[in-house]
Amino acid sequence: MAGTLLSLVVAVAAFGWVLAPLFGEPTEISQARSTDQIQDAVDRSVRELKTDLELQKIQASDLEEIQNFLETESKR
Amino acid sequence: MNALGNYSLYIAFGLSVWGVASAYLSYRNRDERYLRSALHAIYGICGLVVLAIILLWAALLRNDFTLKYVWEYSRTTQPAIYKITALWGGMDGSLLFWCGLLAIFSALAITFNRKNNMRHLPFTSMILLMTLGFFLFLLSFKTNPFEPLRDSAGILVSTYTPQMMQGVQGNGLNPLLQNFYMAIHPPMLYTGLVGFAIPFAFILGALAHRERNTFWMRSARNWAVFAWMTLGVGILLGGYWAYIELGWGGYWAWDPVENASFLPWVMGTAFLHTFLMQEKRGIYRFWNVFFIVMAFLLSIYGTYLTRSGILQSVHAFGQEDPSIPWYFQLGNIFLLFMAIMAIVSFGLILRRRALLKSGQELESAGSRESMFLYGSLLLGLIGFVVLFGLSSPIFYRMVTHHELNRGPEYYNPRILPIALMVLLVMGIASVSPWKKGGWASYRKQLAIPFVAGLSALVASIFAFLRGGQASLADFHSRPLTYIYLFACVSFSFFVSAIILEEYFRTARQAHRMGRAGKLSCLLSPFRENPRRYGGYVVHLGIVCVFLGVAFSATFQREYQESMKPGDAVRFGPYVVRMADLEHDDLNADLQKVNDVRIWADLQVFRGNKLVALLRPMRVFYSANPQQPTYEVAIHSTLMRDFYTLLAGFDLNSNSATIGAFVNPMVAWLWLGGVLLLVGGLTALIPMRKW
Numbered sequence: 001m002a003g004t005l006l007s008l009v010v011a012v013a014a015f016g017w018v019l020a021p022l023f024g025e026p027t028e029i030s031q032a033r034s035t036d037q038i039q040d041a042v043d044r045s046v047r048e049l050k051t052d053l054e055l056q057k058i059q060a061s062d063l064e065e066i067q068n069f070l071e072t073e074s075k076r
Numbered sequence: 077m078n079a080l081g082n083y084s085l086y087i088a089f090g091l092s093v094w095g096v097a098s099a100y101l102s103y104r105n106r107d108e109r110y111l112r113s114a115l116h117a118i119y120g121i122c123g124l125v126v127l128a129i130i131l132l133w134a135a136l137l138r139n140d141f142t143l144k145y146v147w148e149y150s151r152t153t154q155p156a157i158y159k160i161t162a163l164w165g166g167m168d169g170s171l172l173f174w175c176g177l178l179a180i181f182s183a184l185a186i187t188f189n190r191k192n193n194m195r196h197l198p199f200t201s202m203i204l205l206m207t208l209g210f211f212l213f214l215l216s217f218k219t220n221p222f223e224p225l226r227d228s229a230g231i232l233v234s235t236y237t238p239q240m241m242q243g244v245q246g247n248g249l250n251p252l253l254q255n256f257y258m259a260i261h262p263p264m265l266y267t268g269l270v271g272f273a274i275p276f277a278f279i280l281g282a283l284a285h286r287e288r289n290t291f292w293m294r295s296a297r298n299w300a301v302f303a304w305m306t307l308g309v310g311i312l313l314g315g316y317w318a319y320i321e322l323g324w325g326g327y328w329a330w331d332p333v334e335n336a337s338f339l340p341w342v343m344g345t346a347f348l349h350t351f352l353m354q355e356k357r358g359i360y361r362f363w364n365v366f367f368i369v370m371a372f373l374l375s376i377y378g379t380y381l382t383r384s385g386i387l388q389s390v391h392a393f394g395q396e397d398p399s400i401p402w403y404f405q406l407g408n409i410f411l412l413f414m415a416i417m418a419i420v421s422f423g424l425i426l427r428r429r430a431l432l433k434s435g436q437e438l439e440s441a442g443s444r445e446s447m448f449l450y451g452s453l454l455l456g457l458i459g460f461v462v463l464f465g466l467s468s469p470i471f472y473r474m475v476t477h478h479e480l481n482r483g484p485e486y487y488n489p490r491i492l493p494i495a496l497m498v499l500l501v502m503g504i505a506s507v508s509p510w511k512k513g514g515w516a517s518y519r520k521q522l523a524i525p526f527v528a529g530l531s532a533l534v535a536s537i538f539a540f541l542r543g544g545q546a547s548l549a550d551f552h553s554r555p556l557t558y559i560y561l562f563a564c565v566s567f568s569f570f571v572s573a574i575i576l577e578e579y580f581r582t583a584r585q586a587h588r589m590g591r592a593g594k595l596s597c598l599l600s601p602f603r604e605n606p607r608r609y610g611g612y613v614v615h616l617g618i619v620c621v622f623l624g625v626a627f628s629a630t631f632q633r634e635y636q637e638s639m640k641p642g643d644a645v646r647f648g649p650y651v652v653r654m655a656d657l658e659h660d661d662l663n664a665d666l667q668k669v670n671d672v673r674i675w676a677d678l679q680v681f682r683g684n685k686l687v688a689l690l691r692p693m694r695v696f697y698s699a700n701p702q703q704p705t706y707e708v709a710i711h712s713t714l715m716r717d718f719y720t721l722l723a724g725f726d727l728n729s730n731s732a733t734i735g736a737f738v739n740p741m742v743a744w745l746w747l748g749g750v751l752l753l754v755g756g757l758t759a760l761i762p763m764r765k766w
Contacts (some may be wrong), residue, residue, distance in 0.1 A: 003079030010080070012089045012599070014120045016092055021112035029108045033289070033694070034192040041291040043275065043354050052604055054233045056517065057444070058510040066356060067438070073358060076289045 005013055040076045078143060081131035082222035085172075087180075088124040089216045091117045092209035099202035101633040102286070106198075114201045115186055121208055122179040132169060132221050136162050140246050142234035144225040146167055151248030151699055153670040158254050164262045165249045167383055173263075174379065175211035177270040182208065185274045191293055195277070202421075203237035207273055210413045211427030218406060223635075245667060248699025254670075255321050263311040265337055268307020269375040272340055274299040276345075278374035279365055280421060283428050290354050290361075297351055298760060300368065304344040305615060311337050312621075312749035323706030323721045325634060325737035327745065328625075331489045333758030335466045336378030342459045343371040354450050359434040362425070363452060370459070371740050373414060379411035386470055394559045397727075438592040439512045444458040447505035454498045461490045499622055502615055503571035506578060524577055529570030536565045557630055564626040568619045575612045582609075602661045602758060610758030617751030624744030635736045636723060639676075650718050651681040657725065657732050672696045673707075676722050678710055678731050687711060692722045692734070 046067055052058045058066075095117030102110035120321040125285065132145070141147045149162040149169065154644045164170040178405040182204040188199060193200075201682035215221070233241075252258075282293070286690040314334065315327035328334060350360040380386075384407025404407055425432065438446055467483040472480040507521040540547050540558070543744035551558050579601055586600035601609040635647040659674040675693035679686055690709035711718040717739040726731035 003077055004083070007080050007083030007087070010084065010124070011090075014087055014091060014124065016096075017311055018113055018116040019118055020095060021116065022111045027108045029102065029106045029111055029194060029198065031195045033195075037192050038289070038291040041355070047607055048608060049356070051608075052510065052584065054589075055522070055581055056509075057507065059512070062511040068585075069358065070356070070421055073289060074291060 042070045042074050077131050078135060078222050078224075081128045081135075082220065083222065084128045084131075084220070085212060088121045088128075088184045089209065089212035092205050092212050092491065095121070095205040095612070096202055096209055099198050100656070103198035104656050108654075111194075111198050111201070114205065115190070115197070117205060118140040118182050118186055118208070119200060120181070121205075121212070122183040122334055125179045125212075126177045128215075128222075129163065129172060131174065133163060135161060136160070141241065141246055142225055142232070143221070143225045145221040146226050146246065147233075147244075149248050149249050151246040151611075151670070151697055153245070153668065154248055154254075155670060156257060157256075158249050161253070161259045161262075162249050163189075164266070165253050165258075166221075168215070168219040168223070168415070170262070170266075170369075171211060171219050172215055172221050173216060174266055177266055178204075178208055178211065178273055181270060181274055182277075183300065185278070185295075189278070192465060193281075193295065196278065196281040196285050196287065198281075199284035200277045203277040203280055206274065206417075214406070218409065234563070243667075247699075248249075248697070250626075251319055251671075251697035251700050251703060251705045254697065254705075255317060257313055257317040257320070258343050261310055263310075264306050264313055265310030267342060268303050268305075268310050269337070269378065270330070271299060271306060272344060272368070272371045272375050273301025274370050275303070276421075279368050280424060283424050283431065284292055285367060286428065286431060288431060290358065290414065293351065293355065296368075297348070297355075300344060300348060300351070300371075301756060301759055303371075304341065304348060305753060307337065308756070309342065309749055311341060312752070316746060316749075319742070320708055320710070321705065323708055323723075323735070325632065325719055325735075325739060327439060327742070330465070330482070330484055332466055333378070333382050335462050336374075336381045339378060339462055340371045340375040340461055342462070343367050343374060346455040346459075347371060349448050349455075350452045352663065357436055357445060359436055359438070359445060360449065360452075361434060363434040364451070365421075365425055365432060367452070369418075369425070370456075373418055373421070374463070374595075376410070376414050376458075376600070380407060380414065381466070384410060389550075392691040401640075402675050410760070416457070418653060426657065442508065442515060442518065443512065444505065444508040444510045447501060447508040451498060451501040451505055454494055454501060458491055458494050458498070461494070462487070465490075467573045486529070489556070492595060496560065496563050498562070499567045499571060499619070501521075503574045503617065505565065506571075506574050506612070506615070514669070521577075522574070525570045525573035528573035529566045530548045530567035533562055533566035536562055552585055561626050561630050564622050568623050571619055572616065574613055579609065587605050602761075603745070606761040608757045610755045613755030613758060614752050617748040617755060619749060620744045620748035624746075624748060626739040628739045631738075631740045633738045635738075636733060638731055638733050640729075640731045645734075647718070650687075650736075650738070652736070653679040653681070654732070654734065655658065655679055659727065663725075667698070670698055672701075673727055674722065674727075675707075676725075676734060678709070678720060678734070680718060680720075688718070690718075690720050693721045694722050694725070712743050714741070714743050716740045 049058055049063050049066060053060065053063055095114045098110045099114035101107065102114060135143050135146050135158065136150050138151050139146070139150060141607060145166060145168050150159050154162075162169065164173045185204075186201060189197065215728065227233060276294040278299070279293070287751045311334070314337070318329075319327040331593055346366070347364060350363040353360045354364050364695040384405075386407055440446065465486050469480040469482055472478070503525065504522070507518070509517040540551075581600040582605075583592075583597040586604065587594060587597035591604070592600040635649050637645045637647070638646060639654045639655050643658050644651055655677040657674075657676050660672045662672060663674055673693050673695050675691050678690040678692070680688040680690055688711035690711060693707040694704040695707055706721050708719060710720070710722045717737070719737040719739055721735045723735035725731070
């Protein structure tokens with residue numbers, strides 16, 4: 001009996017907490033991107049490619065092309 | 077408290093139903109209130125399922141036999157560790173554990189992405205909540221681990237008086253599962269299988285929200301690496317358990333359940349490689365989505381195969397009661413969920429096909445980009461060969477009502493040549509040049525590895541020929557096995573040389589550019605580029621696995637001799653002397669002890685030198701004394717394992733049958749597993765700034 005009562009309390013608390021945000025003001029979901037995160041990802045890719053440049057696995061012109069692509073992609 | 081555990085699953089199911097609706101409304105209306113409500117549902121489910129797990133553990137530990145699950149999988153004499161592992165020893169508990177891991181991972185994933193990937197979360201959380209809802213439906217209405225136990229007259233055991241409960245022992249965990257590696261193998265395996273749900277949900281979320289930019293994928297990639305690594309280690313741990321517990325001298329038998337865990341791993345491997353290309357070049361968008369969808373669907377398929385009773389396997393969880401209506405049979409509920417997820421996934425791929433077009437063309441068939449695609453497609457091909465081998469007996473039985481067994485004779489000739497090609501491509505891709513490629517670059521980078529591979533081939537052929545007529549006769553009896561072995565040795569040296577050469581070149585370059593000192597430059601590749609060099613450590617681990625499999629499968633030798641204390645017998649390169657045959661008190665009351673053991677004390681000599689003292693044993697568990705388990709004893713070195721077991725015994729004549737296997741290089745498999753773990757963890761380390 002105690003377990004059933006406790007379960008009832010848990011159920012009310014859980015649904016109360018889940019439904020609580022619906023009573024606030026409507027707001028649109030942020031469509032913003034983290035520019036820091038994107039720049040970090042671009043930097044990381046470029047650095048890996050620079051290692052390949054040192055190891056002669058990519059030509060300088062190709063690296064530049066890929067870098068430009070990554071910069072463009074990051075602004076989409 | 078069992079009522080609380082039971083109701084917490086129902087409440088969690090209710091939250092998941094609301095959560096799916098709320099996530100869908102937030103996707104349609106872009107209203108953050110609904111999204112927040114859906115995210116709260118995920119956190120709430122996480123808390124409730126973790127509570128249910130804790131309550132079930134508590135019931136197992138205190139031998140609460142009013143629960144059917146506790147009675148079936150625990151026993152008063154069972155050690156506490158196996159009462160804890162009983163959580164995943166049966167179907168209901170293992171599904172609860174599956175659901176608990178998914179709920180925890182979902183809560184962590186949305187917490188870490190709430191700030192940066194908020195715009196994807198409506199669809200992502202909807203997928204996660206649908207998956208959680210499916211498992212919670214099963215747990216609430218189909219496989220509830222809190223189901224009360226009834227006696228044969230249908231009376232609830234919870235209504236018994238304490239006097240009536242006296243002497244109730246419980247059925248107990250399957251003796252084969254009372255092994256330390258069963259305490260860690262399933263959690264690792266489940267972590268991997270469940271982990272693929274997170275990148276799957278994130279990638280579908282991004283696709284649904286028309287995301288072109290690929291940089292958000294890093295978080296999905298980290299989850300995929302984590303899932304892939306734990307699943308890989310889990311599979312190897314399962315192989316180790318089979319090796320030491322089943323007493324057959326092997327570790328992999330293409331068992332359907334083994335295959336079912338291998339399938340998502342192989343698709344995850346392909347995903348991790350095509351992902352690298354999407355990140356840098358914006359290509360293979362379709363393949364990325366395809367491979368991660370397959371990894372997720374196949375992880376569910378594997379769970380379905382183990383639990384529906386459709387397969388007969390040492391790992392399966394048993395048969396479904398045929399009197400249950402078809403629409404409520406576990407297997408059919410799984411199939412319905414898989415069908416829904418497949419329709420959602422492939423429907424989305426079709427609707428967003430324009431987004432999945434590569435922005436760039438491949439410029440050379442020999443470029444790095446092409447090599448990564450070849451490798452991934454070969455992995456995909458392995459996946460489909462295994463999937464066909466796994467599924468065709470099921471369809472065959474449905475149509476003909478006859479059994480069709482798919483064993484090594486189906487898998488080996490199909491998988492081995494493709495796997496060797498993967499090994500070769502794995503090496504070549506590491507040195508392949510970006511974009512336009514150019515064979516001149518290959519010539520320069522492959523010269524030393526080519527010499528290494530060729531030398532290994534010549535050396536292995538010479539070593540083989542030293543065996544004389546016996547070797548040649550063996551070659552004539554199974555030529556393909558030897559051809560695969562020589563290719564494997566040669567390719568392994570080739571790949572290892574490529575990795576080591578590149579590692580030392582990178583370290584030298586870091587020193588030359590002044591980024592590291594003479595000694596510290598040895599660590600600089602891992603500090604400057606942990607993802608790539610972590611990946612190379614994994615590749616070395618894969619090479620170790622290939623060598624271990626190739627040598628142990630080709631040169632395993634089996635022996636069996638009847639012995640008495642004092643006898644000495646030769647088993648291949650070893651001489652074994654049985655010092656004693658002993659046992660526990662065989663009259664012990666199995667109601668009071670967990671097990672009774674019989675063992676042989678063996679002295680193992682190589683030449684005249686004592687190299688090991690081994691104690692293989694048979695253990696009679698009170699849970700099932702009719703099926704004694706093997707506890708093998710192994711003298712393990714990098715070159716070979718000397719594997720012994722107590723195959724039989726006669727206590728009246730004080731004699732025993734000792735079985736033995738000489739298994740070359742099996743330790744390399746486990747070494748490969750360690751490297752896979754180390755490399756995977758390294759690849760998860762954030763990159764350090766130069």
